[in-house]
Amino acid sequence: MNIRAQIASVFHLDKCIGCHTCSIACKNLWTDRQGAEYMWWNNVETKPGTGYPTKWEDQEQYQGGWERDANDLQLRIGGRGGVLGKIFHNPKLPTMDDYYEPFTFKYGDLTSAPAGNDQPTARPISMVSGKPMKIEAGPNWDDDLSGSKVYAANDPGVVQLSSEEQAQMFAIEKMVMFHLPRICNHCLNAGCVAGCPSGAIYKRGEDGIVLINQDQCRGWRMCVSACPYKKTYYGWNTGKSEKCILCFPRQEAGDAPACFHSCVGRIRYLGVLLYDADRIKDVALREDHELAAAQRAIILDPHDSQVVAAARQSGVAEQVIKAAQRSPVYKFVKEWGIALPLHPEFRTLPMLFYVPPLLPVLSQPNQGTQKLAEDFFTSLEQARLPVQYLAGLFAGGNAEEVKSVYRKLIAVRLQRRQVSVGDLAETEAAKARDVAGVSAAQVEAIYRMTALTRIKERIVVPPMLREQAVEAGMDPEAYKQGMGFGSRRPPKRRW
Amino acid sequence: MTDLILFGVFPYVAVALAVAVGSYRYVIDRYSWSSHSSQFLESRLLFWGSVPWHYAILLILLAHLLAVLFPSGWGVLLGRPVRLYFLEVSGLALGLCTVIAIVLLMARRLTDARLAAVTTKIDWLVLGLLLLQVATGVYIAFTLRWGGVWYVHTATPWLRSLLTFQPEVQYLAVLPTVVKVHAFNAFLLVALLPFSRLVHALSVPLGYLARPYQVVIWYRGKTSL
Ligand code: HEM
Ligand code: SF4
Ligand code: SF4
Numbered sequence: 001m002n003i004r005a006q007i008a009s010v011f012h013l014d015k016c017i018g019c020h021t022c023s024i025a026c027k028n029l030w031t032d033r034q035g036a037e038y039m040w041w042n043n044v045e046t047k048p049g050t051g052y053p054t055k056w057e058d059q060e061q062y063q064g065g066w067e068r069d070a071n072d073l074q075l076r077i078g079g080r081g082g083v084l085g086k087i088f089h090n091p092k093l094p095t096m097d098d099y100y101e102p103f104t105f106k107y108g109d110l111t112s113a114p115a116g117n118d119q120p121t122a123r124p125i126s127m128v129s130g131k132p133m134k135i136e137a138g139p140n141w142d143d144d145l146s147g148s149k150v151y152a153a154n155d156p157g158v159v160q161l162s163s164e165e166q167a168q169m170f171a172i173e174k175m176v177m178f179h180l181p182r183i184c185n186h187c188l189n190a191g192c193v194a195g196c197p198s199g200a201i202y203k204r205g206e207d208g209i210v211l212i213n214q215d216q217c218r219g220w221r222m223c224v225s226a227c228p229y230k231k232t233y234y235g236w237n238t239g240k241s242e243k244c245i246l247c248f249p250r251q252e253a254g255d256a257p258a259c260f261h262s263c264v265g266r267i268r269y270l271g272v273l274l275y276d277a278d279r280i281k282d283v284a285l286r287e288d289h290e291l292a293a294a295q296r297a298i299i300l301d302p303h304d305s306q307v308v309a310a311a312r313q314s315g316v317a318e319q320v321i322k323a324a325q326r327s328p329v330y331k332f333v334k335e336w337g338i339a340l341p342l343h344p345e346f347r348t349l350p351m352l353f354y355v356p357p358l359l360p361v362l363s364q365p366n367q368g369t370q371k372l373a374e375d376f377f378t379s380l381e382q383a384r385l386p387v388q389y390l391a392g393l394f395a396g397g398n399a400e401e402v403k404s405v406y407r408k409l410i411a412v413r414l415q416r417r418q419v420s421v422g423d424l425a426e427t428e429a430a431k432a433r434d435v436a437g438v439s440a441a442q443v444e445a446i447y448r449m450t451a452l453t454r455i456k457e458r459i460v461v462p463p464m465l466r467e468q469a470v471e472a473g474m475d476p477e478a479y480k481q482g483m484g485f486g487s488r489r490p491p492k493r494r495w
Numbered sequence: 496m497t498d499l500i501l502f503g504v505f506p507y508v509a510v511a512l513a514v515a516v517g518s519y520r521y522v523i524d525r526y527s528w529s530s531h532s533s534q535f536l537e538s539r540l541l542f543w544g545s546v547p548w549h550y551a552i553l554l555i556l557l558a559h560l561l562a563v564l565f566p567s568g569w570g571v572l573l574g575r576p577v578r579l580y581f582l583e584v585s586g587l588a589l590g591l592c593t594v595i596a597i598v599l600l601m602a603r604r605l606t607d608a609r610l611a612a613v614t615t616k617i618d619w620l621v622l623g624l625l626l627l628q629v630a631t632g633v634y635i636a637f638t639l640r641w642g643g644v645w646y647v648h649t650a651t652p653w654l655r656s657l658l659t660f661q662p663e664v665q666y667l668a669v670l671p672t673v674v675k676v677h678a679f680n681a682f683l684l685v686a687l688l689p690f691s692r693l694v695h696a697l698s699v700p701l702g703y704l705a706r707p708y709q710v711v712i713w714y715r716g717k718t719s720l
Contacts, residue, residue, distance in 0.1 A: 073708075218529050220700065495527045
């Protein structure tokens, strides 16, 4: 066994209100500069929808992630030779038009326009060329547009559904949507790392954070293709690719990452997972429908004394093991089994897990008023989103995985309703728990973690010690002046 | 005298600049070392420019290099008329390729407003000089036939004399002006290399072919702490 620690996350989608506060926190901190306008290291998508960049999930188009080749793994963009062969022009690279052209408005014209009969206007201009432009896309362009024939209907996950399932999602008065916040998954089998010809992208051994060494990046822009989640972004004016850094400077200071910290819905959980690095490839080679379970299986119990001993032997620091034992992510993913990886079939072993949204069932028109359906919150069959759609997102198409989560979430709701409203027989709640295979105590624990915990319980940042190690070798004054990304010059083209 | 400066002194200045400034840039400002890909802003024309450009220029450079390093082998290779003819034709075709491609790359940067935002003066200078270089190259191939053969008896001894620090410029002095322009411009490009995006050509990522897919870096591996 080769045990490593990974900082992993859970996003609880039932709690996400789609406010984009996370996106703004990240933007203000890291990407508020020329060339990075379009980089939304954190973005919030509306599902069903085409996402950002448009149709990023469609790997026929973008060729991201891995595929199985005989009994080996190969990047979809090609083997090593294939990657180098495409270096002069990368045929699958998304271009700015797949995201949007950043724009601003000529506000000055509003005040400087000569007096006249017409209202002065502020024309939109491109933040790349400075020329007037027609705005055709922007961040969150399809926000809340479920039911759209342009966006939702072209969601790669929707296209795969049966026509009945599609009809269910697009029926008038039954239209449905939820929000999907996305950051880099800090994958165990990262596509971006594997695709980088320069070897500039790496995983930090101690905590699993995936970073791009800005000094080593040569702008070959292969990582953008190789990441199936499109979470590396090419800086068009610096010639360097950039991505979410899981706010390692904040974590090294003991703080939560900015998007986690600012999350209004408190949907974000962060903690350490211990896993067996020797089994990464085995897991990545499984069948699509087995991937979610296989990925769970690689995560080890930090309370098991054998695991702890092996972790020590592999060099995992004592404090990190302690942090793993308090990890809320471990609870969500392993203990309770209610968080699933996004698109495990891309085979990068993403380390960001989602509690799928248990959307309320319909209200029905009833003699001029709206009436909630009988089985409020309780029926899987009545789920407003086709389970198959969610299975396509979170389980490589395995609907059983999603149903298993839903049964537990339903059990939680019923038990809490019985406790707090009291209009339900205890036997009803017990029945739901039996079906789901959870105990009353577990249900209380899930409820507590979902609804009541404060930030220190939701976000358990392990002590990293790294800042001491860095500072020990550096002049503190010089270090303070340092720019982000380990370079002490502004990120601009100079030569 | 001019010949001595242009072909006996300047090559050393150019290489010295390339090495000194290149090392400085690599050590002090490695962040700037990049291909500065512009595909994100414009992809379609880049395909028709960049792909033929690179494959053709790399093959041509390889031929130039081989003829300097292994002149006798090169002579044997071209000993048969068929092979000489083949090289002459393919060289010309590749040369034409580079000319068309670089014109396309320049046109692309001229016409696209987004690209204008990422195109610097030095980019234009490099593109212009590269055009001059491949255009004179093709002109020479057209007008002064069988370059594959006479190169070995003119350019090769000149370049080898530079390598041994005993520059013998007379090999070049007798050649037509267009060849002199081609030779001087080549070293001008060498001199410009460290000041421009051309540095990317020095970072050929061949190591990728051999490294494991995943890269994990441990802090403890780098420090005793
Ligand atoms: C094997 C080594 C080389 C590699 C891997 C390489 C790779 C690249 C890449 C990735 C780009 C960016 C294309 C884009 O915009 O996406 C580029 C651009 C360029 N390369 Fe190379 N290159 C190599 C050798 C050369 C050589 C030897 C030359 C010239 C002597 C050259 C001249 C150029 C020029 C002029 C551009 C800019 C084209 C433009 O956008 O206007 N390259 N190269
Ligand atoms: S999500 Fe993409 S960028 Fe992040 S580690 Fe995985 S492959 Fe790399
Ligand atoms: S963890 Fe930090 S860098 Fe990553 S998306 Fe959130 S705020 Fe941005």
